[in-house]
Amino acid sequence: MLIRFTVRNYKSFREAAEWSLLASPDTTREADNVVAVPEFGLRLLRSAVVYGANASGKSKLVQALMFMRDFVRNSSRDTQKGDAIPVEPFRLSTVTEHEPSEFEVVFLHEHTLYRYGFTATTSQIVAEWFYYRPKTKEVELFYRDEQGIRLHKTRFSGIIQSLVTGRNIRENALLLSVAAQFNNAIAVKAFEWFDDKLNGLSGLSSDTYQGYSMSQVLKPDQKQRMLDLLRQADLAILDVEVETVDFEQVSATLPSSLRQKIKEQTKQGNKPIIYSDVRTARLQYDASQQAAGAVLFSLTDDESAGTEKFFYLTGPLLDVLDNGMVFVVDELDSRLHPNLVARIVALFNSRTLNPHNAQLLFNTHNSNLLDNSSFRRDQIWFTEKDVFGASSLYSLSDFTGVRKDGRYEDYYLRGKYGAVPILGDFSHPFTPHESDNAR
Incomplete structure (x- = not known):
């Protein structure tokens, strides 16, 4: 299951944005919408939805997670030395356009908790880190930066140690991908989650x-x-x-x-x-x-x-x-009736119909789903762009004073939570102006 995804300096996200599936202390719809993981003291959400105006970053958030998945899957086998890394930093700032993009994901797979991330430019992996928590303590498996690679002495030894010592890890390839390719047991398990459990598609x-x-x-x-x-x-x-x-x-x-x-x-x-x-x-x-x-x-x-x-x-x-996969869908509601989309969401938010704890993460403009009978406050997210073109991500649970039985849809459309377009006068293009009359 996905616990948390963080992205920074990628496409429209200049500052770090964290998409968390950790449930808040709220106990609303606890039986169906929340999965308890007592061995790690976690409560995880079965679904999350993102709202926002057009071009606010909703799709870019999904694209960021799918980029991370695809790059983990392909960096060691489908690229050659010198190939560009298909990463795109935030380009509306002279400060960030040449800085690396950062991605980190925390996930649970086969009773083990993993934390993995990297920063990259189009030419190289600048940093990469991999930790896991089989029981109570998080263990560093490797850390990579421009000074070198630090490996766990026993869990990343053998051929991986030889490759690192001989500097045979390409600067545009992820060490996690290489280690999985060479059958390191822990790397293989983490790679399985990216390859088999993280499923993304476009609703368009x-x-x-x-x-x-x-x-x-x-x-x-x-x-x-x-x-x-x-x-x-x-x-x-x-x-x-x-x-x-x-x-x-x-x-x-x-x-x-x-x-x-x-x-x-x-x-x-x-x-x-x-x-x-x-x-x-x-x-x-x-x-x-x-x-x-x-x-x-x-x-x-x-x-x-x-x-x-x-x-x-x-x-x-x-x-x-x-x-029991993580299903990430861009524009799930496209071409589907709102009631049908609500039924799809209900499949995931059901302990009975979703016994393997699959998760649904999607973005939408369908405000009908903003109903406290479908989602908890911590399952509802928003993206909004500032005047400099940078996207931010925040949850409805970040607001104070929002009632459990509140009118989420009404308040959202009225702009109380932000993340709606600020529309101008659409009659303007059809109205004669002084400059037109002077011609």
Whole structure:
């Protein structure tokens, strides 16, 4: 589970911003929305939502966490010496534009608490640190800066010690990623969390996860569960079928690099499967309004954008809940009805339906969710930009005098919590001005 994520000097975040899933002392909705971790004395939230005006930093916050995940996963295997690190500092300040960006995450994985972070410029890792807490005391596993790398004598010995002594760690590669690649047991466990437990996607585009949902339709049990979700969402879909194309039929039309990548990602001995479309089945009725069979539609060409998005979302949604993952979604509410989004949130905020303690972190403009029956005050977050273009992140629980049964939505839209646009006079572009009359 995610405990805390901190980012500094990345995109619109100039100063440090901390996104915490630690529950406050408040006991509202304790039974469902909070997970107790008594061995570490923690209470963790099952979900968190971020509100803010357009361009306030909501998406940049998600992008920062996903950058950290992707860089941990790929820095040792997909980059070469001299490759630029795809990090972007806050560029609206002459002070920060050349300073390193900083990322740190604290998480719980298989009964062990980890704290890991790094600072980086586009050319090098400036600092990197890794600690863990198997019981009560936090132990330093390694610390890296421009002066060198300090390793734990027993837990990071052997080949990792040899690589560090021989200065064979690339300046643009993370030591955690390298150590995991060389099967250091503790590094492998931490890497597993980034690779298997931290799942992020864009609610604006299904390109990165539609293939996964299509593949799940080919599994009878998963297909039935996906259909159940579609029916409960009032989409009146009886069945779904996935259309596939033989790889050899289309391979000639694909770029050589993509052909090779598809082959590499396919298990040896199996032909690559290319998914072309999904067919949805809906009831057809006769003149007496009696069911007369089913009609097939193309999900891409015939169904609504919301239906298409929710279908593609069902695969990752079930996967996350089944495996206790952290689900980070940019613009979850895009193209989905507010009531449907509320039901998705309710799945995570449920001890019964979410027994593996998956977490949902997302941003939205859907103020209908600002309801004390859905979220505690510490689950509601805001982003706001100052006059210098820098984003800040804060929680509703940071405010004093906010009642547990308060009208969060009303107060938010009225600007009591900030994080709303300061709108000007939209009639101005349509109104003649003195300069126009003087021409």
